[in-house]
Amino acid sequence: MENYAGTMIKLCTWNVNSIKARLPNILEWVQANTPDILLLQEIKTINDAFPTLEFEDMGYNCALNGQKTYNGVAILSRYPPEDIITALPGDPEDTQARYIEAVISIPTPEYARPAAYVSATIPERMALRVASIYVPNGQSPDSDKFAYKMRFLERLAIHAKTLLEYDELLILGGDYNIAPADIDVWDAKKLRGSTCFHPDEQRHFRVLEQLGLIDIYRASHPETQAYSWWDYRGGSWEHNHGMRIDHLMASPRTADCIREAGMDDGPRAKSKASDHIPVWCTL
DNA sequence: ATGGTGGGATACCCA
Numbered sequence: 001m002e003n004y005a006g007t008m009i010k011l012c013t014w015n016v017n018s019i020k021a022r023l024p025n026i027l028e029w030v031q032a033n034t035p036d037i038l039l040l041q042e043i044k045t046i047n048d049a050f051p052t053l054e055f056e057d058m059g060y061n062c063a064l065n066g067q068k069t070y071n072g073v074a075i076l077s078r079y080p081p082e083d084i085i086t087a088l089p090g091d092p093e094d095t096q097a098r099y100i101e102a103v104i105s106i107p108t109p110e111y112a113r114p115a116a117y118v119s120a121t122i123p124e125r126m127a128l129r130v131a132s133i134y135v136p137n138g139q140s141p142d143s144d145k146f147a148y149k150m151r152f153l154e155r156l157a158i159h160a161k162t163l164l165e166y167d168e169l170l171i172l173g174g175d176y177n178i179a180p181a182d183i184d185v186w187d188a189k190k191l192r193g194s195t196c197f198h199p200d201e202q203r204h205f206r207v208l209e210q211l212g213l214i215d216i217y218r219a220s221h222p223e224t225q226a227y228s229w230w231d232y233r234g235g236s237w238e239h240n241h242g243m244r245i246d247h248l249m250a251s252p253r254t255a256d257c258i259r260e261a262g263m264d265d266g267p268r269a270k271s272k273a274s275d276h277i278p279v280w281c282t283l
Numbered sequence: 284a285t286g287g288t289g290g291g292a293t294a295c296c297c298a
Contacts, residue, residue, distance in 0.1 A: 017289080017290065017298080018289090018290055018291075020290095020291090021289085021290065021291085042290090042298085044290070044291065045291095068291090068292095069290095069291060069292065069296085069297090070290095070291085070296085070297065070298095137297075137298055139297085139298085145297095177298095231287085231288080231298085232287080232288040232289050232290090232298085233286085233287040233288050233289085233298095234286085234287050234288085235287090236287095236288095272289095275288090275289080275290095275298080
């Protein structure tokens with residue numbers, strides 16, 4: 001890091017559980033941490049009621065896929081997002097606002113630069129495709145909502161396979177509502193088979209990994225037991241009864257560009273906190 | 284023990 005001279009990109013995903021209830025907390029965190037790209041989930045508002053001006057004042061462009069009451073996702077970016085897509089392909093009947101995707105032209109990350117002996121020119125900028133994804137929670141494994149979650153994850157894998165073929169950097173970030181492995185939950189024995197820690201969900205997560213997507217936090221911290229979400233109920237935060245269910249999934253070439261990755265649990269301790277925390281990486 | 288807390292909405296809702 002100390003030898004790095006070029007431009008660094010900081011990217012973050014955060015399920016904020018209502019942009020209106022969380023605005024002061026979010027603005028404070030954004031000012032202190034200055035992410036270049038911020039993927040938000042559960043904004044729980046229509047686009048017209050999103051605090052676009054507040055974020056524009058801080059230098060962000062806002063790409064929104066909002067909805068009344070539930071769901072709602074956004075991409076905030078210092079570099080303009082282009083080619084915005086607001087539906088995950090595969091089900092025209094799905095009206096829930098859980099997906100937004102955009103292409104962002106960023107200064108070429110240091111580690112993405114071709115070596116001089118294979119390329120005479122180094123591109124100044126590269127295309128980074130990002131998605132902000134709110135995977136359905138699934139309620140309980142025997143519910144219709146769980147079946148919807150399974151179908152959503154299948155559609156996500158099919159779409160990811162297409163995106164991985166493009167000549168772009170790629171990060172699919174969001175609230176996946178899946179803890180991938182035992183290390184990602186506070187009590188694996190107790191939770192096994194329950195929502196967000198069910199083998200059928202984990203199988204879908206493995207499919208994404210088999211397609212080539214890399215769980216950036218886990219790749220950077222192979223042994224660390226850390227969480228991105230704590231239930232509001234039962235003093236989960238106080239007892240550290242959490243789960244790691246928010247992820248930044250990167251293409252292999254993008255993962256090669258990662259400098260650092262982390263999860264910031266500072267915002268969870270504040271009053272009026274979201275139940276999720278920011279998950280970030282730098283390129 | 285089948286709760287609990289917090290959001291947005293007024294739905295026995297969703298997480």
